[in-house]
Amino acid sequence: MGALKQTGGKQLARIVFDEATLAARVRALGREIAAAYPDGDLLVLGLLKGSFIFLSDLVRRIERPLQVDFLGAASYESRQSSGSVRLVYDPETPLEGKHILLVEDIIETGNTINRLVKVLRERRPGSLNICALLHKHVAERLELEPAFVGFSAPREFLVGYGLDHAEDFRHLPYIASLS
Numbered sequence: 001m002g003a004l005k006q007t008g009g010k011q012l013a014r015i016v017f018d019e020a021t022l023a024a025r026v027r028a029l030g031r032e033i034a035a036a037y038p039d040g041d042l043l044v045l046g047l048l049k050g051s052f053i054f055l056s057d058l059v060r061r062i063e064r065p066l067q068v069d070f071l072g073a074a075s076y077e078s079r080q081s082s083g084s085v086r087l088v089y090d091p092e093t094p095l096e097g098k099h100i101l102l103v104e105d106i107i108e109t110g111n112t113i114n115r116l117v118k119v120l121r122e123r124r125p126g127s128l129n130i131c132a133l134l135h136k137h138v139a140e141r142l143e144l145e146p147a148f149v150g151f152s153a154p155r156e157f158l159v160g161y162g163l164d165h166a167e168d169f170r171h172l173p174y175i176a177s178l179s
């Protein structure tokens, strides 16, 4: 972890998933995903910003034709659970009739997914699945269970490989816990 261990007074505790572990799992996920979509148009939708590194590694391991777009959602603190989500970046690619694979960095409460799934279903995709790099398994109810999960995550605050703490640490090539 060396020089990156401390950022703005914040300390990393330990490496939870190192680079080799991430690369091996991403490679396997790519194969799983390619096998799960034998035909049809596949649009991989990365949820900004946390998924950007995972998404870029993942799509290079999916050996079938696909397209990539992004989705940015504003997070609200305490809206009623049925509340709508505001898209701060709305995919330009039409979703109708396509296989949509929503790629998320981590599922914690499930609020993000539960809101986005409703929005995406209104666009009438041919199918909708979720791929999450990390799953904390604390969500009480998920609108849609992720079809592809990289790792079960410990119930700690994790940073790196796209995940941030107040925008710090996203660039780390591994995933670490914060002390």
Ligand code: IMP
Pocket (backbone or CB within 6 Å): 050, 104, 105, 106, 107, 108, 109, 110, 111, 112, 113, 156, 157, 158, 159, 163, 164, 165
């Ligand atoms: P959920 O809506 O509670 O499922 O949380 C999902 C979002 O919260 C993720 O897309 C992350 O941006 C953020 N998040 C949840 N847990 C962590 C963590 O351990 N580290 C960094 N971000 C997290």
Ligand code: MG
Pocket (backbone or CB within 6 Å): 050, 164
């Ligand atoms: Mg975040």
